[in-house]
Amino acid sequence: MKKMYKVLGLASLLAFGQSAVAQQTYEFTLDTKKVGSPIQSTMYGLFFEDINFGADGGLYAELVKNRSFDFPQELMGWYTFGKVEVRKDNPPFDKNPNYMVLSNPGHEHKHTGIENEGFRGMGFKKDATYRFSVWAKKVNTTEDQKIRVEFINPKDEIIGSQELVINSSDWQKHQVILTAKEAEEKGRLRIFLASKGAIAVDHVSLFPTDTYKGRENGLRKDLAQALTDITPGIFRFPGGCIVEGTDLDTRYDWKKTIGPVENRPVNENRWHYTFPHRFFPDYYQSYGLGFYEYFLLSEDMGAEPLPVLSCGLACQFQNEDQHAHVPVSDLAPYIQDALDLIEFANGPVTSTWGKVRADMGHPEPFNLKFIGIGNEQWGEEYPEHLAPFVKEIRAKYPDMKIVGSSGPSADGKQFDYLWPEMKRLKVDLVDEHYYKEPDWFYKNAARYDNYDRKGPAVFAGEYASHDHSTGKQNNFLSALSEAAFMTGLERNADIVHMCTYAPLFAHVDAWQWCPDMIWFDNLRMMKTPNYYVQQLYAQNKGTNTMTLLWPDKKAVTGQESLYASAVYDKGQNCYIVKVANTGTEAKNVKVTLTGTKKNATFTVGDCIVIKNNNLKVINTLDTPTNIIPEKTTAVMEGNILNIQTQSQSFGVYKIKL
Numbered sequence: 001m002k003k004m005y006k007v008l009g010l011a012s013l014l015a016f017g018q019s020a021v022a023q024q025t026y027e028f029t030l031d032t033k034k035v036g037s038p039i040q041s042t043m044y045g046l047f048f049e050d051i052n053f054g055a056d057g058g059l060y061a062e063l064v065k066n067r068s069f070d071f072p073q074e075l076m077g078w079y080t081f082g083k084v085e086v087r088k089d090n091p092p093f094d095k096n097p098n099y100m101v102l103s104n105p106g107h108e109h110k111h112t113g114i115e116n117e118g119f120r121g122m123g124f125k126k127d128a129t130y131r132f133s134v135w136a137k138k139v140n141t142t143e144d145q146k147i148r149v150e151f152i153n154p155k156d157e158i159i160g161s162q163e164l165v166i167n168s169s170d171w172q173k174h175q176v177i178l179t180a181k182e183a184e185e186k187g188r189l190r191i192f193l194a195s196k197g198a199i200a201v202d203h204v205s206l207f208p209t210d211t212y213k214g215r216e217n218g219l220r221k222d223l224a225q226a227l228t229d230i231t232p233g234i235f236r237f238p239g240g241c242i243v244e245g246t247d248l249d250t251r252y253d254w255k256k257t258i259g260p261v262e263n264r265p266v267n268e269n270r271w272h273y274t275f276p277h278r279f280f281p282d283y284y285q286s287y288g289l290g291f292y293e294y295f296l297l298s299e300d301m302g303a304e305p306l307p308v309l310s311c312g313l314a315c316q317f318q319n320e321d322q323h324a325h326v327p328v329s330d331l332a333p334y335i336q337d338a339l340d341l342i343e344f345a346n347g348p349v350t351s352t353w354g355k356v357r358a359d360m361g362h363p364e365p366f367n368l369k370f371i372g373i374g375n376e377q378w379g380e381e382y383p384e385h386l387a388p389f390v391k392e393i394r395a396k397y398p399d400m401k402i403v404g405s406s407g408p409s410a411d412g413k414q415f416d417y418l419w420p421e422m423k424r425l426k427v428d429l430v431d432e433h434y435y436k437e438p439d440w441f442y443k444n445a446a447r448y449d450n451y452d453r454k455g456p457a458v459f460a461g462e463y464a465s466h467d468h469s470t471g472k473q474n475n476f477l478s479a480l481s482e483a484a485f486m487t488g489l490e491r492n493a494d495i496v497h498m499c500t501y502a503p504l505f506a507h508v509d510a511w512q513w514c515p516d517m518i519w520f521d522n523l524r525m526m527k528t529p530n531y532y533v534q535q536l537y538a539q540n541k542g543t544n545t546m547t548l549l550w551p552d553k554k555a556v557t558g559q560e561s562l563y564a565s566a567v568y569d570k571g572q573n574c575y576i577v578k579v580a581n582t583g584t585e586a587k588n589v590k591v592t593l594t595g596t597k598k599n600a601t602f603t604v605g606d607c608i609v610i611k612n613n614n615l616k617v618i619n620t621l622d623t624p625t626n627i628i629p630e631k632t633t634a635v636m637e638g639n640i641l642n643i644q645t646q647s648q649s650f651g652v653y654k655i656k657l
Contacts, residue, residue, distance in 0.1 A: 023644075025588040028548055028556060030566050030575060033595030036545030037494030039567060042234040042304050042370075044538035045500045046227055047462060048294075049240030050285060051271045051513055052506035057119030058520065059505060060289035061220040063130075063206040064116050064189060065282065069098040070266045076282050082112025082193070092135050092171040092202055095256075095265040099202035101139060102147075102193040113192040115152070116204070120509040121186030123522025124151055124159065129209045131216065132189075133175035134201050135262060136166045141197040148192040149176065153184045166199050177209065185522045203262045213300060217261050217288060222525050223505065226518055228301045230535045234498050235303040236372070236461060237294040242285075243308050243375045244315040246270040247324060251310045254341055257290025258356060264290060270315065271512045278512045292357070295345060295366045305345070306403065306498075308372035309338050311385045316377060317408075328384050335392050342368060342397050372403035376433060378414040382407075383421040390425050401428040403459055410434035410444075423455045429497060431461035438465045438481035442582065445485050446557040448492035458495055462502035464515055464530070470616060474515040476627055476648070477615035479529035483650035484563035484580040486537055491555060491565045493545050501534050508621065519621065526619050529627040532610055533650065536629060540576050540652050542567025548577065548591070562587065562645070574605055575655040581645035591641040593655070602639060605654030607632045611646050 048054065056062065065077035074086050082105040091097045105112045116122075124130070130151075138145045144167045151160035160178045180187075189206055193199065211218025212225065238252050245251030250268040257264055264287035272283030291307065298305035312326030312334045319325070326334065340353050345368035347354030354365070373389045374382060386404055393400055404427035407414040415432075422430045434440070448458065465478035465485075472478075482501070489496045506516035517534065519526045548556060548566040556564035561583030567576050581587050593602065609632040619626050634653050635642040641655055 023586060023588050025590050026560055026562060027551055027590045027592065028564060029551070029592050029594050030577070031547045031594050032575070034547050035568055036547060038544055039490075039493040039541055040233070040497040042498045043493060043496075043541050044534065045232040045234030045236065045303055045498060046230065046504060047236040047240075047500035047502045048238065048504050049502070050238060050242055050269060051240065051503050052511040052516060053119055053280075053283065054503065054505035055289045056284070056286050057507055057510065059219050059223050060286075061207050061211050061218050062286065062288055063118050063122045064204055065119055066284070067204050067286065068093070068096040068202055068262070068266070069100055070096045071282075071284055074098050077117055079115040079117070080113075082110060084112060084114060087200070093263040095263045096203070099200055101198060101200045103139075103198040104193070104196050111192060113190060115188055115190045117188055119522070120507065121522055122151075122184075122188060122206070124180035124182075124184045124187045125208075125523065126180060126183040128180055130160075130178050130180065131175055131207050131209050132162070132164070132178055133173060133203075133205045134164075135171055135173050135203045136199055136201045137168055137171050138166050139198040139200050143195070143197060145197045145199045146194040147199065148194040149178060150190040150192070151178060151180055151184070152188045152190050153182070154186050159184060159187065163194060171202070183523065217293070219289070219293070219297065223518065223520060224297065226525060226527060226531070227297075230531075230538050232301055232303040232538060233541075234306055234370070234500065235294070235298045235301060236306040236308060236500055238291070239308065239375065240503075241315055241375060242270055243310055244313060244377075245310070246273075246315055246318050248310075248312075248314050248326065251314065254291045254307065254309065255337065257287040258292050258344070258360065261288050264288065275512050280510055280512070283510070291341070291344070292360050292362070296362070299366065304370060305366060305368055306370045306372060307341060307368070308375060308403070309341065310334060311374035311377060311382070311389060313374065313377050313381060313385055316379070322381070325381065326385075328388065331385065331388055335389055338371060338373065338389060338393060339396055342371065342393070342400060368400075370401045370403060372431065374405050376408040377405055378407040378418060382418065383425060386427075387425055390427065403427065403429045403431055404456070405431045408433060410436065419455075427456050429457045429459040431459045433462040434460075435462070435464055435466055438467055438477050441465050441481040441485040442558055445488040445563050446555065447488055448496055449488070449555060451492065451495050453495055457497040460489060460496060460499035462500065464501055466515065472514045473616075473618050474519070474528035474530055475616050475618045476529050476612045478515060479533045479610070479627070480580060480582060480615065480648060480650060482530060483533045484558070484582055486533070487563045487565035487578055487580065488557065490537070490541075490567065490578065491545060491548075501530060521621060524621045526621045526624040528619055529610065532627070532629050536608060536610065536650070536652050537578075540567075540578070542569040542576050543571065544568045546575060560587070562589070572654075573657050575657075577641065577653045577655065578651070579643060579645050579653070580650045581647060584647050586647050587645045589643040589645050591643070593639040593641070596639050600639070600657070602636050603656045604634050604636045604641070605656040607634050607651065607653045609646065609649050609651040611649035613648060615648060
């Protein structure tokens with residue numbers, strides 16, 4: 001991130017001194033004697049949902065769509081030519097029963113083959129290498145067969161090619177490495193039958209060799225690295241509404257997402273038809289990015305994993321009929337799924353599910369500490385369904401922290417009903433969701449100041465500022481309002497233990513929901529201003545809250561368009577002050593450290609600001625640095641920190657002891 005900082009020059013420092021004389025000064029006090037509550041390591045994190053082609057076509061680096069021909073429309077994503085047949089008899093994988101037979105077209109000047117369009121095309125980088133693999137066998141012949149694998153650009157020009165010999169009459173995995181001769185965002189994969197016999201093929205796959213951490217069934221490197229660079233403390237997965245499913249048959253079933261990747265069944269993604277105006281009938285889940293991979297990613301990022309499971313209620317937005325849900329009396333298999341997941345994550349290799357994890361390559365436990373049951377459920381049905389989960393999980397895993405839900409909104413009838421119910425059931429955290437306009441975020445900076453400290457902790461599990469006037473763009477207004485609101489999360493870290501922006505990813509050519517933290521196409525990605533706000537908080541969260549007040553002893557929650565919070569960081573031995581100035585004028589802020597030791601010496605550490613005079617400005621794939629963090633400055637005079645907060649800015653200021 002340091003490479004992206006802009007350094008203020010002498011002119012900026014002179015301007016600071018000149019403007020400081022003319023402008024009014026606003027005074028805060030930071031009481032150094034009162035080191036406050038511990039800030040949880042999970043305080044700032046990430047929420048992933050497979051929406052906006054966030055998994056297949058996004059974070060999951062597979063370039064082939066419908067690689068096993070098992071979409072309901074079995075050739076969706078494929079073009080065929082010559083003699084091609086989809087078959088189901090004696091498949092190599094029982095959970096993906098379809099495979100394809102390519103046969104001689106019967107004329108020396110005709111050709112047989114298949115072509116895959118990818119996810120709005122395939123992205124090829126110039127001189128990059130790609131691993132093509134296929135499960136295949138020769139059919140009704142003793143002679144070796146060949147296929148020719150080609151990368152094609154939109155002009156039908158070949159920009160990469162290799163031949164592959166299929167020499168077995170039994171199903172085997174074959175692979176070859178191809179190099180792209182030129183960059184192409186909208187490429188395709190073409191496979192020719194290059195011999196005179198016939199072959200059967202299944203699980204046709206193409207990955208860049210340069211994936212995150214170099215794994216074959218890996219993640220797109222730039223997207224995964226962007227997540228890691230936030231330094232998240234918690235990683236919630238796999239959703240979201242896909243946990244519920246439009247119906248129970250299409251809910252996200254974690255047990256179908258583990259084991260050999262070739263034998264993970266396709267699942268319907270409820271987001272492909274949720275919004276008819278953003279309808280994507282080719283949006284399915286290959287489950288190639290499954291729970292094992294989510295746990296690995298959590299481990300790689302240094303984040304605690306937080307899996308969320310179905311509580312037996314299908315999406316209540318889409319199902320008013322109670323017959324769509326599992327009766328409480330029939331929840332035993334769902335509860336067992338939760339218990340088995342904990343064993344999969346934490347059990348010894350001698351346990352049933354711990355052995356499955358070990359056989360996949362991870363004998364060490366993942367040390368799962370949190371589990372969510374249900375997503376945005378509401379009404380009496382939810383606590384009725386949640387209660388038996390809580391009972392059974394507590395009995396077998398008493399240290400496991402259980403996350404319940406307060407429903408789909410931040411207030412209202414369902415919210416008011418569910419919070420007391422979550423207290424009654426003694427869940428450890430309650431997941432609150434709020435997608436609101438910027439003014440709501442400004443007005444709710446003090447939301448948690450008077451929350452009950454005796455009940456469950458808060459998990460702000462899905463939130464984002466929605467500027468409806470711009471079609472909910474990821475503009476600076478949305479990011480600044482989130483930054484102001486988050487001072488209240490930080491100030492109340494004794495009760496707010498986790499928070500995650502949502503959603504995480506969006507493909508620019510195939511999205512259902514906005515705004516989103518990171519946008520991408522097949523070759524590039526862009527971090528939004530909202531990303532940088534989340535990163536600034538996560539990288540400067542500190543270890544303990546500190547009391548930062550106006551002279552009248554009130555918290556800084558929007559008076560004079562200022563929002564502020566402070567923390568202490570034991571590891572760095574410093575105080576970190578965060579200030580959002582949402583007004584249109586620069587303001588001088590003076591932070592006096594009270595209760596300091598005699599002769600104590602303080603210096604200014606790193607100071608960072610994100611700002612823009614145009615609240616509607618956005619980052620784009622072509623201009624990704626319109627709004628990025630910049631280095632700024634402040635002045636320490638004894639025990640007083642002097643800051644010139646620029647108009648429409650959010651700044652992070654360190655005071656080193």
